[in-house]
Amino acid sequence: MVVNTPATCCRSGDNVECACVSPAAKATCSCGQKSALHCTCAKAPAENTVTGPRCSCRARPAGECTCDRASTENATVSGSACACGSRPAGGCTCEKASDGGFNPANEIDFTTQK
8 A cells, every 4th residue: 555645744754654733833933922824923924924945844934944843844955856946856845846735824733622
């Protein structure tokens, strides 16, 4: 059986299943006060809209990840890169990706609701 892993999988190693709290829920806006894409500070107009290459959770621009995977997400791509050059080959998260229309702001995190 072949399992296709979603591009937004938040696994933390090779051959590890996708089983996580959405990394987009962990990512914050640059001021650190609110969740990414839900900023209410003066930077909100820019913070709540992400276009172009994004981190794997797609809530922050590529290279500006603020979740617990920031150290790997913000590292310079070594080896083959995707067409935009900001992500590893096979890990494209910009509008050119096959699932480029994915927007985490439209997701509801039912794992934290009572």
